[in-house]
Amino acid sequence: MSCAQESGIRPSAFGVLRLPRTIVVGAQQRFAVADIAAELGRSVLVCTDPRLAVSDELEGLVDSLRRRGLAVTVYGETQAELPTPGIMACIEQLQGREIDVIIGFGGGSCMDMAKVVAVLLTHGGEPGDYYGEFAVPGPVKPVIALPTTAGTGSEATAIAVVSDPALGMKMGISSPHIIPHAAVCDPELTYTCPAPLTAATGADTLVHLVESFTAVTREATPSLVSERVLAGKNVLTDSLALEGIRLLGRSLATVYKDPGNTEARADMMLAALYGGIVLSNAGTAAAHAIQYPVGALTHTPHGVGVGLLLPYVVRHNFSAIEAPLAQVAEALGRDIKGLDARQAGIAGVEAIDEILAAIELPATLQDLGVQEDDLDQIAQLSMNSKRLIDNNPVPLDLAAVTSIVRSAYHGDRDIA
Ligand SMILES: NC(=O)c1ccc[n+]([C@@H]2O[C@H](COP(=O)([O-])OP(=O)(O)OC[C@H]3O[C@@H](n4cnc5c(N)ncnc54)[C@H](O)[C@@H]3O)[C@@H](O)[C@H]2O)c1
Numbered sequence: 001m002s003c004a005q006e007s008g009i010r011p012s013a014f015g016v017l018r019l020p021r022t023i024v025v026g027a028q029q030r031f032a033v034a035d036i037a038a039e040l041g042r043s044v045l046v047c048t049d050p051r052l053a054v055s056d057e058l059e060g061l062v063d064s065l066r067r068r069g070l071a072v073t074v075y076g077e078t079q080a081e082l083p084t085p086g087i088m089a090c091i092e093q094l095q096g097r098e099i100d101v102i103i104g105f106g107g108g109s110c111m112d113m114a115k116v117v118a119v120l121l122t123h124g125g126e127p128g129d130y131y132g133e134f135a136v137p138g139p140v141k142p143v144i145a146l147p148t149t150a151g152t153g154s155e156a157t158a159i160a161v162v163s164d165p166a167l168g169m170k171m172g173i174s175s176p177h178i179i180p181h182a183a184v185c186d187p188e189l190t191y192t193c194p195a196p197l198t199a200a201t202g203a204d205t206l207v208h209l210v211e212s213f214t215a216v217t218r219e220a221t222p223s224l225v226s227e228r229v230l231a232g233k234n235v236l237t238d239s240l241a242l243e244g245i246r247l248l249g250r251s252l253a254t255v256y257k258d259p260g261n262t263e264a265r266a267d268m269m270l271a272a273l274y275g276g277i278v279l280s281n282a283g284t285a286a287a288h289a290i291q292y293p294v295g296a297l298t299h300t301p302h303g304v305g306v307g308l309l310l311p312y313v314v315r316h317n318f319s320a321i322e323a324p325l326a327q328v329a330e331a332l333g334r335d336i337k338g339l340d341a342r343q344a345g346i347a348g349v350e351a352i353d354e355i356l357a358a359i360e361l362p363a364t365l366q367d368l369g370v371q372e373d374d375l376d377q378i379a380q381l382s383m384n385s386k387r388l389i390d391n392n393p394v395p396l397d398l399a400a401v402t403s404i405v406r407s408a409y410h411g412d413r414d415i416a
Contacts (some may be wrong), residue, residue, distance in 0.1 A: 013220075013235055014218075014220035014224070014235065015226075015234045015236030015237070016225050016231045016234055016237075016281050016289060017234040017236045017237070017281055018022075018158060018176050018179060018276065018280065018281060019052065019156065019179065019277065020145075020155070020156055020179055020180045020181060020182055020183045020383070021181055021182065022036060022181070022182040022183070022392050023156065023182070023183045023185070023273070024036075024182070024184045024185065025185070025247075025269065025270060025273065026185075026186065026187075026266075027041065027186060027187060027188050027196075027262075027266070028186060028188065028254070029184055029185070030057070030060075030061055030064075030146055030184060030186040030188070030189060031060075031061075031064050032184060032403070033061065033064070033065070033103065033146065033182075033184050033217075034064045034065050034067070034068040034142055035068065036144060036181075036182050036184070036214050037065060037068070037070060037101045037103065037144060038068050038069070039069060039211050040101045040142045040181065041100020041101045042069075042070060042071060042084045042100060043070070043071045043073075043075075043097070043098055043099055043100045043101070044065055044070050044072050044073070044099070044100065044101045044102075044103060045072075045073045045075060045099045045101070045103070045114075045117070045335050046058070046061070046062065046065075046072060046073070046074045046075065046102075046103045046105055047075050047078055047090070047102060047103065047105065047106075047110050047113040047114040047117060047371075048074065048075070048076050048078060048104075048105040048110050049076065049077070049078040049079070049080070049106050049107075049109065049110055050076055052076075052105060052106050052110070052148060053074060053076025054076075055192075057148070057188075057189055057192075057408055058074070058105060061103075061105065062074065062144070066154075068408055071127035073094070073097065073099070075090050075093065075094075075113075075117075075391055076084045077089065078106065078109055078110045078113040079092075079109065080107075080109050081109060081163045081170070081295070081302070082109045082112050082113055082116070082160075082161065082162045082163055083163045083165060083310065084126070084128070084162050084164050084165065084166075085165065086113075086161065087094070087113060087116050087117065087120070087127055087162065088126060088127075089120070090113070090117055091117065091121070093118075093122050093149070094121070096105075099121055100141065100142075101141065101142050101143075101144065102114045102117055102118045102141055102142070102143050102144075102153075103144045103145075103146065104141070104143060104144070104145045104146065104180070105146045105148065106146075106147075106148050106149075107146060107147065107148055107149040107151065107152065107201065108147075108149070108151070108152030108154045108161070108204075108302070110148075111143075111145045111146075111147060111154040111155055111180070112124075112154070112159075112160040112161055112162065112367050113178070114143045114144075114145065114176045114180075115140075115143055115154075115160040115173070116130075116162060116173065116178075116287075117176065118140040118141045118142070118143050118347075119136055119140050119160075119173065119177075119178060121140075121141055121222060121305060122138075122139070122140040122141050123136065123137060123138070123140070127162050127164070127173065128164065128166075128173075129275075130173045130175070131171045131173060132172075132173075132174065132387075133174045133175070133228065133229045133230075133387060134174075134175055134182065135173070135175065136173065136175035136177045136178060138177060139177055140177050140178060141326055142180075142181075142182075143178070143180040143181055144180060144181060144182045144183075144184060144306070145180040145182070145183050145184070146184050146185075146186065146189065147185060147189065147190075147272065148189040148190060148192075148193075149190060149193055149197060149201040149247075149272075150187070150190050150193075150198075150201055150202065150205065150265070150268040150271065151190075151201045151204065151205060151268075151269070151272035151275075152201065152205075152272070152276065152302075153205065153208055153272050153273060153274075153275040153276020153277065153279060153305075154276060155180055155183035155184075155185060155273065155276060156179070156180070156273055156276035156277045157181050157276045157277075157279060157280035158175055158176050158177075158178055158179045158229050158272045158280045159172055159173070159174045159178070159229075159279075159280060160172070160173045160178055160371045161173075161227075161302075163275075163296070164275075168221060169290045169293060169381060169384070170292045170295065170296065172385075172387075172414050174230075174387070175229065178231065179280070181302065183273065183276075185269050185270070185272075185273050185386065187262070187265045187266040187269040188269070190265050190269060191234045191259070191260070191265060193259070194259075195256055195257075195259060197204070198203050198255055198256050198259065198268075198359075199256055199303075199304075199307075199344035199359040199360065199361060200301040200302075200303035200304045200307070200308075200361075201272070201303050202248065202252040202255070202256070202268060202303070202359060203303045203304065203306065203307025203308075203310075203356065203359065203361055204243055204275075204302060204303030204307065205244070205248060205252075205268070205271050205272045205275040206245075206248055206252070206275075206307065206310065206352070206355065206356075207284065207287050207288070207303075207306040207307060207309075207310050207329060208244075208275030208276065208278060208279040208284060209241045209244040209245045209248065209271070209274065209275045210241075210245065210310060210314065210328060211226050211277060211279070211283075211284040211285045211286075211287055211288065211299075211310075211313075211391075212233070212234070212237055212241050212275075212279050212281075212282035212283060212284060212324070213233065213237075213238060213241035213242065213245070213278070213282075213324055213327075213328065214285075214303035214314065214317065214321040214328075214393055215232050215233040215282045215283050215284070215285055215322045215391050215392075215393060216233065216285075216390070216391055216392060216393050217232055217234075217349075217393075218231060218232040218233045219235045229280070229283075229387075229388075230280075230282065230283025230284075230387055230391050231281060231282065231283070232282055232283065232292055232391060233282050233324075233393075234281070234282055236281070237278040237281050237282040239276070240249070240274045240277055240278055241274065241275075241278045241282070242327060242328075242331050243331075244270070244271040244274030244275055244278070245271075245331040245332060246331040246332075247267040247268070247270055247271040247274075248267070248268065248271040248355075249331060249332040249333055249351070249355065250264075250267065250333070251263075251264035251265075251267035251268050251271070252264075252268060252271075252355060252358075252359060253355060253358035253359060254358045255267075255268055256358065256360075262287075264403070283387070283388070283391040284306075284388060284391065285313070285315045285388055285389070285391045285392040285393070286309075286313045286316070286317075286388070286389065286392045286396060286401065286404060287306045287309040287310050287383075288306055288385070289382045289383075289385035289388035289389050289401075290305075290313075290378065290382045290401065290405060290408075291305035291306045291309060292368065292381075292382070292384075292385055292402065293377070293378045293381035293382055294309075294365065294368065294378055296381075297370065297374060297378065298368045298369050298370060300368050300369075304361060304362060304368070305359045307356055307359075307395055308361055308362055308363065308364070308365070308367075308368070308408065309404075309408055310352060310356070311349065311352060311353050311356065311413060312351055312404050312407045312408040312412075312413070313404060314352060314392070315349060315407070315413060315414070315415050315416065316400070316403065316404050316407070316416070317392065317393050318345060318349070318393050318415050318416055319394070320393040320394045321345070321393050322340065322341055322342060322344075322345035323345070324348075325345040325346075325347075325348030325349060326339075326341065326344035326345050326347065326348055327348070328348035328351065328352070329344060329347035329348035329350075329351050332348070332351035332352075332355070334347045334348070334349075334350075334351050346415060349399060349415065353413075363411055364409060364410070364411040365378075365405070365406060365408045365409040366409055366410075366411075370409060372409065375402065375405050375406055379398060379401045379402040379405045380398065382401050382405070383398055383401060385399065389401070
């Protein structure tokens with residue numbers, strides 16, 4: 001009998017998975033992209049960033065596309081965290097060119113760039129026209145996503161996150177139409193990630209997996225999947241989330257300390273893909289909602305912020321997620337035999353703390369430079385991410401979010 005059954009919670013039979021049409025995983029598989037692209041058209045745009053634009057890996061990819069007879073344009077100016085003016089600059093440069101396929105080559109910023117460019121080349125307008133859920137009116141030009149971090153999981157998600165300077169915050173475009181046509185996950189592309197990037201992006205993966213596995217369970221009405229992109233915890237995402245947590249548990253600390261460990265790199269690439277799949281279908285929650293204003297205020301990486309916040313969020317939610325946390329404990333290698341339900345759940349929280357400490361993530365909002373005067377505003381702005389707040393396993397009002405933010409500032413790790 002599973003922990004969930006022991007504690008009287010019936011696993012939901014509802015499930016939803018919206019996925020790329022093709023997912024390819026493995027060393028050297030980046031060279032599968034040329035054939036995939038050739039099936040989709042003759043003219044390819046590659047969106048990447050200034051660092052990766054001059055890398056041997058990009059040169060090898062572009063050569064393979066050209067050898068396949070494809071016309072290739074490289075846009076190498078994607079900015080980290082994807083400010084919207086940079087997206088419009090790309091669209092302007094493309095004026096008059098016919099593009100059939102868009103490849104996102106890089107971390108989440110470049111893959112999200114490819115998705116938004118695909119939307120704008122297909123439907124026109126600007127990013128702000130498509131914020132929120134289901135605002136993209138129809139299919140878009142096909143995107144092939146090649147992650148170089150492990151990672152955001154954007155290669156498999158229905159989401160693109162941009163920074164909108166006019167609104168002073170990050171905004172999401174969330175639509176099944178922007179799921180990449182193909183996700184090609186070659187772990188060799190992550191070998192050059194330095195330790196801080198490995199830690200930040202690995203923490204992001206952990207939060208995707210844990211928040212999706214502990215998300216709210218919704219009533220499975222027939223209209224659920226047409227009303228929400230993020231449908232809540234469900235039977236199809238749960239098994240992928242647990243497997244992702246297991247892979248990450250055995251490999252994130254290893255790859256942080258030993259970047260040349262190719263087996264651990266492969267585990268993390270797979271964990272990140274699973275994280276993307278589950279976040280895109282079940283959805284993340286409070287840690288992501290609170291990171292958006294924290295990131296805008298402190299200019300710290302997304303993964304660092306969500307990773308830092310996760311211990312405080314799972315503690316706040318503890319009473320509602322004791323049973324899944326016990327499953328997290330087991331997936332992270334803890335022996336929970338003989339523990340009562342509360343102790344088994346606490347073992348999950350402690351295992352999460354241990355992984356984040358092993359990759360030397362900052363432990364409090366103070367460590368990111370947040371001031372005590374900022375806390376109320378962070379809480380208020382977090383409430384704007386309604387789809388994420390709604391996805392939290394316990395209902396959150398402003399007072400509850402303020403309490404999480406204050407705990408994360410003071411480093412208060414009591415479990416309710
Ligand atoms: N669409 C989604 O579903 C989703 C999910 C989570 C996060 N995000 C978004 O993704 C973005 C963050 O993406 P990210 O964390 O992957 O980082 P990133 O794409 O912003 O890249 C950060 C830095 O890492 C460098 N880098 C990337 N790969 C490298 C490699 N192999 N070796 C050396 N350096 C490398 C980049 O050049 C860049 O300087 C944020 O905007 C976040 O909001 C999107």
